[in-house]
Amino acid sequence: MAVLTTLYEPIAKDLEKVCQIFDDELFSDLPLINDLCAHVRQYRGKLLRPGLLLLSGKACGKTTDEHLTLAAVVEMVHMATLVHDDVLDDADLRRRCPTINRLEGNEAA
Numbered sequence: 001m002a003v004l005t006t007l008y009e010p011i012a013k014d015l016e017k018v019c020q021i022f023d024d025e026l027f028s029d030l031p032l033i034n035d036l037c038a039h040v041r042q043y044r045g046k047l048l049r050p051g052l053l054l055l056s057g058k059a060c061g062k063t064t065d066e067h068l069t070l071a072a073v074v075e076m077v078h079m080a081t082l083v084h085d086d087v088l089d090d091a092d093l094r095r096r097c098p099t100i101n102r103l104e105g106n107e108a109a
Contacts, residue, residue, distance in 0.1 A: 004046055011054040014063050014071075018050050021072040036108060040079050042097050049074045083109050 008015060026037040050071035057063040085091070086099040087106050093099060101109035 004051070007055070008051055010058055011051065011063065014054050014068060015047055015050065017068050018047070018054070018071045018075065019044075021068060022075055025072065025076070032104075032108070036100055036104065039097070039100055039103065040083065043079055043082055043094055044075075045095070047075065049078055 023041070026033075026040075028034050028037070053071045053074055054063050054067055057067040082094060083100055086094055087101045087109050090101070091099050092102050099109070
């Protein structure tokens with residue numbers, strides 16, 4: 001992880017903004033949705049996909065609001081694929097946490 005910390009230095013503030021966009025966009029007035037999204041946040045790992053997108057943007061000049069939004073969307077899609085994989089695999093755990101499908105069932109997942 002130390003190598004990633006060094007690589008992420010130029011985009012550290014941007015990654016914080018991406019995480020905030022991610023959290024803001026997944027907020028819902030429905031408590032169940034908020035609970036599910038809070039659980040999915042536990043799956044957040046190294047943010048490789050958003051990191052690569054932001055580093056590519058920096059390499060081409062500078063990162064813009066569009067880069068930040070797209071990076072958040074990329075992470076959302078990645079998280080959705082993890083949940084989908086857990087449903088297909090009938091998985092019990094992901095990153096040492098119970099999966100959404102195990103907690104709430106496949107339909108909620």
